[in-house]
Amino acid sequence: MRRSLALRVGTAAAVMAVAVAGVALSLNTASAQSNAATGYASQNGGTTGGAGGQVVRATTGTQINQALCNRASSSTPIVIQVEGTINHGNTADVSGSSCDVGSTLIDLKGVSNVTIVGVGSGAVFDQIGIHIRESSNIILQNFTVKNVKKSGSPTSNGGDAIGMEGGVRNVWADHLTLEASGGEAEGYDGLFDMKNDTEYVTLSYSILRNSERGGLVGSGDSDTGNNYITYHHNLYQNLNSRIPLLRAATAHSYNNHFVGIVESGINSRVGAKIQVDNNYFEDSKDPIGTFYTDLRGYWEVSGNVFDNVTWSAPGTDNYPAGPNVQSTTSVSIPYSFALDNANCVPSVVAATAGANKGLKTSDGSCSIQSPTASPTGNPPTSPTASPTENPTGGPGGTNLSLGAxxxxxxxxxxxxxxxxxxxxxxxxxxxxxxxxxxxxxxxxxxxxxxxxxxxxxxxxxxxxxxxxxxxxxxxxxxxxxxxxxxxxxxxxxxxxxxxxxxxxxxxxxxxxxxxx
Missing domain, CATH: 2.60.120.260 (Galactose-binding domain-like)
Structure with missing residues (x-):
């Protein structure tokens, strides 16, 4: 039987306080960040989103839908800068040949080459989820999605904060805050779900918290067509399980901070393989293993820290990796990556993960670096600019006004x-x-x-x-x-x-x- 979500105090609360302290910062606090996807999203041709396309500003869900629907085609590159709160009250359906949108969610269906990025004072999708299906080359960056429900009122996106399905390729989700206020009994589902042929996805520098379910890869044991996912520099806080629930896929988890995990963390099943490098597991139960099934999965482990972690006894449908955690497979990672030492992961993640943190990242040596180039693609090149053509990042290089x-x-x-x-x-x-x-x-x-x-x-x-x-x-x-x-x-x-x-x-x- 699943245990109810337990709100944590102590160390978990301290980490949350550090994260919240950065909320006042906006994308404007940094000049910009490199538009370079990391992890598996950098493979299969890479993930560039709407780089080079029109840049438009949206303060309502309707305006997001209009931006998608007003393009010349469903693949015309576009960067949608979002500021303010997006909810059911300001989201209406829009018609157009380049979109298939709705009024109860942000629907990226049958589209490609799209960036949605929070700017200015920040962007919050309140009780309205983001659904990606039959789409490719998508960047989601620097915003919050919270309290999306599948039951109760209002409902959106089957209760998923972000969900992907049906032939999705190359998604980079970066510097996001995804959160709920309870579990299934309270109407919530997953925070970051992938199913039905989803591949080449990276979740980086994000916060997932206060939910019964973190996220899954594969909706059931027969849904084995999903693959190649990277999770790095994320904070997983006060979650029951599914961090992730991984079916059949190959994945990579590195430099994440898991704190206050109630039931289980990385759940590798149905032949899945995951490389688990330099993560910090704290105040948590069963951080790695195969759970709730006898269809075993596998893991390669290196450099992780287990701080005040408890392990359940092995048994039917329960195969924890610890307490003597050893690798059970080897995973070949095709991209380059720099590992922070696991001992500094809590402080690095607290300073970088989540929306409105200035898009800061780690340099791979436990030091924080500020962004250097625009996350939204190329800035407009015409000699005029309008409010809808105004990326909050700037060009790369030195700001010559400093010292003038x-x-x-x-x-x-x-x-x-x-x-x-x-x-x-x-x-x-x-x-x-x-x-x-x-x-x-x-x-x-x-x-x-x-x-x-x-x-x-x-x-x-x-x-x-x-x-x-x-x-x-x-x-x-x-x-x-x-x-x-x-x-x-x-x-x-x-x-x-x-x-x-x-x-x-x-x-x-x-x-x-x-x-x-």
Whole structure:
């Protein structure tokens, strides 16, 4: 009989507190991260999502559906930046030849080359799940999915936070927070499920917590057509089991932190093979083995830490790997990966895993690194930018505004020109009215070809028309509406002006970044 979900305290609560402490950070706190999928999602041609495609902004589920349905085809690349709360109340069905969507879930059906990424102050899918079927080359990044139910009200996606089935290939799920508030009796199912021919999937730097079921690979013992899954740098907290339940597939689990696991962790069954490297299992029961069946699975283990772990006695339908954990197979991993020492995994995962952590990662030596290039693919290359073409990440390279000077035409009380070049999105400049100029200047000629204008979350969209001007000769380098990433021919100058021509509200510019 399954035991009910047990909410943990002590060490588990401490880890949760560390994770929650990072929620105030947004994607804007980092310049960006490499758009390079890791693990098995990097195989089979790789996973790039909507890189190179149109970038659109969505604050409702309906707008997400519209973005999918308004493409030229179901394979036209697209990056959908999501901010705010997506729920049943703001999600409506939309018609179109390039989509098959619905009103009770975010349905990625029969599509390819799609990125959905949380931006700005963050994105939360509240009681509405994400379903991927008959689709390929999908990136899901930097958002929360919570409290998706299969019974009660409202219901969505069969109770799965994220579910994949029916010929799915190449999915990278990264920096997500997936959570429930109980188990099946309370109406919830899995947090991250794969079934019916799903292959080449990576779940990285994510949090899965407070659920009876973490996730499965294969819906039943006859569903053996799923394969090649990587799980790394995830926090599994206060889960009963299925972390994962693995049927027949080949998988790789490394540098994950398992804490407060109630019944069982990695459950390898039906001939499945999993390589288990440098994980940290803490305050948990039966972290590895074959459970609830006599159809055995296998594991290769190396470098793991078992801290306050208990093991059940072997018996019918119960084959724990411990307490003397030994490998029972060997697994050939086709991609390269760098392993953090297991002893530092709790601190590394606490600093990096989950949504709104600035997309930070580990460098493989127990050190945290900030992102370096856009997770949403290539930024727009036209000399104008609009609110729907505004990736919150910037181009790779050095922000030349750091260490430069700044001035302007006016500044509102409590704001400063220097706030736009201080590298912090928590400070900003505003003009004394709704229009004005702010400038970045250097002591010697500097060549730039890209500017990123970042706005405070409560002022996004206030800027209507703007010009980017070479202060020396008055040449207009670019003009447009909104704000964001602005590209133009490389220009050598000593001062560049961002001139707000018209605005519908008070502008708040947090950063004026410049790049070559």
């Amino acid at each position: 000077g700044a001035d302007g035409s006016s500044k509102a009380s409590g704001t400063s020109y220097g706030n736009v070049i201080d590298g912090s999105t928590s400070t900003y400049w505003s003009p004394s009215g709704t229009t004005g100029r702010v400038s970045v200047k250097w002591g010697s000629a500097t060549t730039i070809d890209t500017v990123v204008i970042r706005e405070a979350a409560d002022a996004v969209g206030n800027i209507d028309n703007w010009q980017l001007v070479n202060n020396a000769n008055g040449a207009v380098l670019a003009s447009g509406t909104g704000a964001g990433t602005i590209s133009f021919p490389a220009t050598s100058l000593t001062k560049v002006n961002f001139v707000i021509v018209t605005a519908s509200g008070t502008p708040k510019i947090t950063e004026f970044e410049t790049y070559a």
